[in-house]
Amino acid sequence: MMTKNISITYHLSLIFIISITAIFAQAANANVLVNININQSEHHMAKVAITLPETEQSSVELKLPTWRTGRYDILNLSNGIRNFSAQDSKGNSLSWVKLDKDTWQITNIKNKKMTVSYQVYANELGMRTRHIDDSHAFLDNSTVVMYSDETRVLQHTINLEVPSSWRSVSGLAKGVHTNQFIAKNYDVLVDSPIETGINKFETFSVDGRVYELVIWGEGNYDVEKMVSDLKVMVQQSKHIWQGYPFSRYVFMVHATSGARGATEHLNSTIIQRSRFKFSDRKDYLGFILTAAHEFVHTWNVKQYRPKGLVPYNYQSENYSNLIWLAEGSTSYLQSQLLMRGELITAKEFLEKLANRINAHQHKPGKDNQTIAQASFDTWQSQGGDYGNNHSVNIYSEGFMVSWLLDFDILTRTKLKRSYRDVHNELYQQFSVPKSYDEQDVIDILAQVTKKDYHHWWQSNVHGHLNIDFNKLLAKAGLVLSYGKGNDKNSSEQEKAKLLPWTGIKVKKASHGLKVTAVEKGSPAWQAGITLDDIIIAVDGLRLVSKDLQSRLKDFKVEQEVEFSLFRRDQLITKSITLGAIAKEKLRIIPLAKASRKQKAFFKAWTGLDFPSK
DSSP: OOOHHHHHHHHHHHHHHHHHHHHHHHHHHTTTEEEEEEEEEGGEEEEEEEOOOOOOOSSSEEEOOSSSSSSSSSOOOOGGGGEEEEEESSSSSSOOOEETEEEEESSOOOOEEEEEEEEEEEEEEETSSSSEEETTTEGGGGGOOBBBTGGGGSOOEEEEOOTTOEEEEEEEOOOSSSEEEEEEEHHHHHHOOEEESSSSEEEETTTTTEEEEEEEESSOOOOHHHHEEEEEEEEHGTTTOOOSOEEEEEEEEEEEEOOOOEOSSSSSSEEEETTTTTHHHHHHHHHHHHHHHHHHHHHHHTTBOTTTTSSSOOOOOOOTHHHHHHHHHHHHHHHHHHHTSSOHHHHHHHHHHHHHHHHHHOOOOGGGGOOOHHHHHGGGOOOOHHHHHHOOOHHHHHHHHHHHHHHHHHHHHSSSOOOHHHHHHOOOOOOOOOOOOHHHHHHHHHHHHSSSSSHHHHHEEEEEEEEOOOHHHTTTTTEEEETTOTTTTTTTTGGGGGGOOOOOEEEEETEEEEEEOTTTTTTHHHHTTOOEEEEEEEEEOOOOOOOOHHHHHSHHHHHHHHEEEEETTEEEEEEEEEEEEEEEOOOEOOOTTTTHHHHHHHHHHHSOOEEEE
């Protein structure tokens, strides 16, 4: 009897072991293996081979995304794909056809393991999509690796074939060797770029988390200072969110020429700056603010996203009227990290805030488009003259709405709660795979303040902003100023020294000054001057300077002046009645007799002590 029981137990154990082995074997076979061979780096090219597991289907459609995360814009990513082919495990060619610009269909694949291969041309550095040269490769994997609906959920193993002198860094989990990375699925893969090449590398730990800084390119940066300040900055997230969504985070920096900008990713960011834009204080602030912006995105966008963006649809636009909250609120919260870490002074913060106010005041598009509309239309947004006059920007206008919300919450709760609490609640309640809509945000606002925000939301999100900035700033003991005026008259522009103003922006052309922008409603707009006009003379005298403003100093405000210009190569004249603009730069200054209540408001808002005069 005992022998029989032992035999039964043995056979059951054997069956269990065989079953477990089969499961592990099946899991291993279900992996997607990706090999990226940087074989012609000097010509910006790589060869990609993707091995897919066996399938019961008779065909599969492999796709390359039409856009990349972090940029709400349809891109022509598949234009760099050539020499596509497909083979089974025995090396036999498989039939395939290209269905559209981004989709390749492979047939007769049932019960076959197959490998597809293709060439990728990578020379789009400034787009932060893919770039390869003889010193490095930056790969946003959505622009390099194809997927199918079936393989999207599978683990991906990435092997890089690169020169031995190159170092490979990514937010992806590390594999068994230095040039191998593991992604839980395709969504993780495409939100975790790879930087490989000749680079500088630093690592540091804060609160039990590992941070890495990798810099490609030479420049006037100070690595030691960057590490020191990043150490401080990353600790300030505790003032907004409770908890971290990562154990390791990577700051990738490109110090280069021409390319500029940054993109957030799952647990990393790529920041591009001019190689000589690090040492000057103003330039360095630009870097550290950008780093803070992208770090905020690690929660806002990467952990909680509005409906319409969950899950990502990589082949089409992802619509939402809340993208302003994802981007504009991030622009607002970035300074919170720096102020609370004392990496930026109150004066520096207020200077940047004044610049935002000035830009808002000269944005006629704020009367044509709401922030909700701008969010939905961000996939077709336009910049330039038309964009300024007829649209708003989800970053800058979203900043303003976020600021208004913050002050409203601080006021209603008597400084006990803030907009930061709203974002923590979004993180706690709506992390992916959940998503939030407008009603969810309004409900959180009610939770935080015990007040109803439906009317506020309709007025400021679905309506056009009409901000009394001095009334707003007065809550924190501040006032707008032009020049070095005192707080008694600084808010009155007419008391500042004025300069003649047309509302025109120009650039030098071969025969004069070419109009690049005309502010809607400005004197030049009223006079009928338009984009691409070439101004050759003012008041009958030829323009000899590339600076129109220096010529306008010869005239007075409200004086009528004749402009001679070419339009469609024909000489015409337009008369402009000059308007006025303050000579001095707009500033925000503290009130000399700010109350204790105002100072407390400033402290609750920024985390900084109220500034002295």
